[in-house]
Amino acid sequence: MIKSKLFARISSVGLVILAIVLMSGDHNDAPTLTGTSADIADFYAFEAPDSDNLVLIMNLQGLIPAGAPTEFAEFDEHVLMEFNIDLNNDLKEDVLIQAIKRRDSMFFFGPFPTLETGLESTINTDIMHKVKISSKDDVHISEEDGMKFFAGPRDDSFFFDRIQFDMYMAGNANGGFTDPGIDTYAGKNTLSIVVELPKSMLGTPVANVNPFAPNTPTYNMWVETKRKIQ
Template sequence: MKKSKFFAVIGGIGVAALSIFLISADHIDAPAVAGTTADITDFYAFQGENNGNFVFAANVQGLLAPGQPTSQAVFDETVLVEINIDNNNDLKEDLVIQAIKRGDSMYFFGPSAPAMQGLESTIATSARRSVKISTKDDVQITEKDGMKFFAGPREDPFFFDFNQYNAILAGTAGGFNNPGADTFAGTNVLSIVIEVPKSMIPGGVAGVNPFAPNTPIYNVWVEAKRKI
């Protein structure tokens, strides 16, 4: 099995507990990665329109101009985006789905057991799938092995009054305005979207979700990792 070089974590981490979904975001406020090609903005995990599927959407590089004519030059070939799936509630990844740009395409690997757990990763390239990276005028979605893949610019879906947030932190404002100003309105992020049959993600822990005791829960998080 051919494998890539190791990667070391440099990106922020977005976390989702997937019974339906829960969201956490970084969004340009992590000093170590803000403004870099590894800056995670949002991560979403939810049941697909086909209720036999899960959908994972990882967004990176916020505040991109909406008129961005192409995304091929923006996704970074040295940054691996890795979706980690914990299916037994021990808070360690049991399965990973990896995405990395090569040329004008995004390549995907998994879901499969990681070669190692933690802050370093290798890419096992034995089961490769890909999609051409979309542009504003050329949207591409690939279907293979029951999975669907997309990579390209999309309008930022996250609503947040970032300037008011900073004012609150600085002590110059007492709270958020109603309505607030959406700092990210009209800007783009780079999205990586994967739809996966639930049958490819076995496990999940039942009985711990107070809202749906019979629904298995998975802990899911995303990392951006740079080649070393």
């Protein structure tokens, strides 16, 4: 009984993973990461409706099939997510926001000045906030110290005719895209973390970063996932 349940569970996990691998290739198309719990699908950073605030969004595990049970698309307690912010245009992070799952919650750390840059990180627990991880029907948002936090499944916000692009690149669609095209990401989900925070918490960036807006002080921002090694 238990064994047959176990096998049923293993085979359905396998099917879902296979579906993700076949459909996806992540938005970045990295062979060894595709479909894993550390696979970044997207990154957004924009001014909030309250123009004192910025919104930062990281999507993971793109192209999750609709209705896939949540146990097949869970945040991983061994995967650290990081928003990196560079203020002085040396392409090294000066300010960091970290996030990692523990039990039923997503814990957020920072923003704080980085003590270490590069490929490896430890978690700085000095400034800690958390939000209960949402499900489709049970949505949680926390507001603490002027910041807002969310973690849970969301619609995959990316839209692109990826299949037609891949066909063109493979030499099988010499006419290129079609108009209209077909959104490969329609009806699919991702796991998302969202932070809204006052810009004043990040520090002041320098100008002359973006050549198309040289006078505008500009942050360099990027996201990373890091897996626990010890």
